[in-house]
Amino acid sequence: MMRVGLIPDEKGGTYRLAMLALSCLGLLIAALPVVIVVIMSFAGSNRPSFPPSSYSLRWYGDVLHMLTTADANGGQSVARALQTSLLVAFAVMVISAAVCVPLSYAMARGPARLRQTLEILFTLPLVFPLVMLGIAFLLMAEGMKLDLGLWRLIIPHVTLVLPFVMRNCQSAMAGIDPEVEEAARSLGAPPWRGFLNVVVPMMRPGILAGLIFALIISFNEFTITFFMYTIDVNTLPIWMYSRTVSSLDPSVLALSVFIILADSALIILTDKIVAGKASLF
Amino acid sequence: MTSRLDYKPAVLLSTPALVAIMPFLAACLYVLRFSFSADESSIAGFSVSSYQALADTYFLSALGLTLKLAVFSTVLVLVLAVPLAFLLATTRSPFLRRMLTVAILLPMILNLLIQAYGWIILLGPTGVLNTVLRSTGLITRPLFLLFNETGVLIGLVQTALPLAVFPILSATRAVSRECLEAAASLGAGHWRTLFDITLPVLRPGLIGAASIVFAFNASAFAIPLLLGGRRVQMLGVVIRDMISPMFNWSSAAAAGVVLIAITTLALVLASWATNRSAKKEVR
Numbered sequence: 001m002m003r004v005g006l007i008p009d010e011k012g013g014t015y016r017l018a019m020l021a022l023s024c025l026g027l028l029i030a031a032l033p034v035v036i037v038v039i040m041s042f043a044g045s046n047r048p049s050f051p052p053s054s055y056s057l058r059w060y061g062d063v064l065h066m067l068t069t070a071d072a073n074g075g076q077s078v079a080r081a082l083q084t085s086l087l088v089a090f091a092v093m094v095i096s097a098a099v100c101v102p103l104s105y106a107m108a109r110g111p112a113r114l115r116q117t118l119e120i121l122f123t124l125p126l127v128f129p130l131v132m133l134g135i136a137f138l139l140m141a142e143g144m145k146l147d148l149g150l151w152r153l154i155i156p157h158v159t160l161v162l163p164f165v166m167r168n169c170q171s172a173m174a175g176i177d178p179e180v181e182e183a184a185r186s187l188g189a190p191p192w193r194g195f196l197n198v199v200v201p202m203m204r205p206g207i208l209a210g211l212i213f214a215l216i217i218s219f220n221e222f223t224i225t226f227f228m229y230t231i232d233v234n235t236l237p238i239w240m241y242s243r244t245v246s247s248l249d250p251s252v253l254a255l256s257v258f259i260i261l262a263d264s265a266l267i268i269l270t271d272k273i274v275a276g277k278a279s280l281f
Numbered sequence: 282m283t284s285r286l287d288y289k290p291a292v293l294l295s296t297p298a299l300v301a302i303m304p305f306l307a308a309c310l311y312v313l314r315f316s317f318s319a320d321e322s323s324i325a326g327f328s329v330s331s332y333q334a335l336a337d338t339y340f341l342s343a344l345g346l347t348l349k350l351a352v353f354s355t356v357l358v359l360v361l362a363v364p365l366a367f368l369l370a371t372t373r374s375p376f377l378r379r380m381l382t383v384a385i386l387l388p389m390i391l392n393l394l395i396q397a398y399g400w401i402i403l404l405g406p407t408g409v410l411n412t413v414l415r416s417t418g419l420i421t422r423p424l425f426l427l428f429n430e431t432g433v434l435i436g437l438v439q440t441a442l443p444l445a446v447f448p449i450l451s452a453t454r455a456v457s458r459e460c461l462e463a464a465a466s467l468g469a470g471h472w473r474t475l476f477d478i479t480l481p482v483l484r485p486g487l488i489g490a491a492s493i494v495f496a497f498n499a500s501a502f503a504i505p506l507l508l509g510g511r512r513v514q515m516l517g518v519v520i521r522d523m524i525s526p527m528f529n530w531s532s533a534a535a536a537g538v539v540l541i542a543i544t545t546l547a548l549v550l551a552s553w554a555t556n557r558s559a560k561k562e563v564r
Binding site for chain 1: 362368453461496502521
């Protein structure tokens with residue numbers, strides 16, 4: 001129907017063809033590695049060859065076995081790494097949301113000059129090279145001889161997710177009219193009740209999206225953790241890396257499929273929560 | 282009785298977030314201070330010797346390679362991201378659009394290791410691509426696509442693609458249908474419209490996307506580590522080697538400051554270019 005447009009529906013000639021071909025190439029590059037990992041996780045043989053000569057679920061059995069039985073060398077157990085990953089991601093999620101909700105309120109209702117400063121400050125971690133963040137935190141923790149336990153990972157991960165959670169909360173705040181609080185106050189509610197009982201519930205989609213984002217980013221983080229991990233504190237990506245330094249272990253591919261499924265479900269959930277009202281980034 | 286906040290309560294409400302970001306600011310200052318240390322493994326005295334030590338060929342070739350790969354990957358990403366953004370903008374079905382969004386977002390969200398595994402299986406000497414090409418008789422010897430610059434470049438393009446698609450997608454909102462229709466009624470072809478109307482309107486979005494992709498890829502670490510196989514010495518990997526086998530912490534800090542300067546410069550130049558073109562339009 002549409003003869004004009006960014007990609008015309010018909011009669012686009014070489015233009016339409018080129019645009020669609022490039023789009024397909026882009027999608028292929030974006031998704032192909034993930035698709036291949038999923039296919040190869042069902043391969044029956046030990047050595048990865050494509051297409052797989054036989055299909056089986058043996059690697060999935062391996063993963064379940066690894067997850068349910070205690071490994072002899074405790075520091076390298078996948079169950080412990082998964083537990084650490086989840087603990088860190090959960091803490092990062094709670095902390096970042098708890099600090100970003102009041103922050104976004106202050107940015108929306110406070111003086112404009114303050115908002116601009118805060119906006120720059122809380123976007124900085126986004127443009128700071130990850131490898132330098134990892135090294136800086138490592139040098140600091142080692143230099144000051146701090147024994148931080150799980151906080152070794154939680155503190156840098158919070159830094160990393162702050163820009164994303166802040167933006168989600170900010171776009172949630174943007175849609176809330178100051179009049180709703182004034183209405184609450186004229187009915188006799190003190191300011192903090194107006195904030196907690198009226199504004200926060202209205203911000204819920206944005207806060208939820210921010211929470212899920214924090215969870216995904218922290219759970220999948222590799223670079224910073226690569227510098228900060230210790231024998232006692234290491235996450236699932238680090239366990240996977242140490243397992244595959246010399247050769248590719250097919251059971252890691254099966255584990256990857258679980259992570260891919262969890263991540264995809266979380267993105268779709270976030271996309272549904274935000275429901276086209278705001279962009280994810 | 283208004284809902285405006287004064288400075289004091291606004292700062293008070295931001296305090297928890299300021300505390301949470303404090304370690305990051307401390308880390309920035311720590312690295313900067315360390316880069317001027319006279320000692321290699323601890324902070325002591327002031328000296329620029331770490332920066333002078335960077336003038337050797339090893340670091341300079343890493344810098345050159347990093348800039349080259351970052352520029353190439355930025356160009357390739359933009360060529361792929363513009364059509365993808367157009368496709369997302371013109372897709373009507375909500376389900377299809379959601380699937381496209383998830384597919385494009387995957388590289389950004391997913392554990393980089395998993396994606397590297399995918400590329401290793403795909404591009405390796407006995408990998409999928411080589412097997413397919415050999416069985417069709419197109420090549421007789423395996424192509425070396427992995428553990429060299431080609432492999433790293435492919436990985437960089439893939440991981441940075443979503444960073445470009447979404448800013449360009451939001452920039453496409455500025456392209457009005459009336460404008461495109463006017464161009465078509467005046468007899469402009471699709472290509473002519475793309476180069477004379479659509480891309481100039483998209484320019485701020487394109488500059489922004491390019492600078493983010495450049496900064497992101499110049500400081501890439503996991504992709505060169507996993508797909509470069511120690512042979513592709515981009516800055517991130519070089520800095521890590523200064524820390525771990527060499528224990529030259531002050532040089533690593535100095536190299537890091539250079540890396541941060543490059544990425545910041547790219548972003549500052551981009552915002553300057555956007556402002557300048559905006560001013561031009563007003564005139």
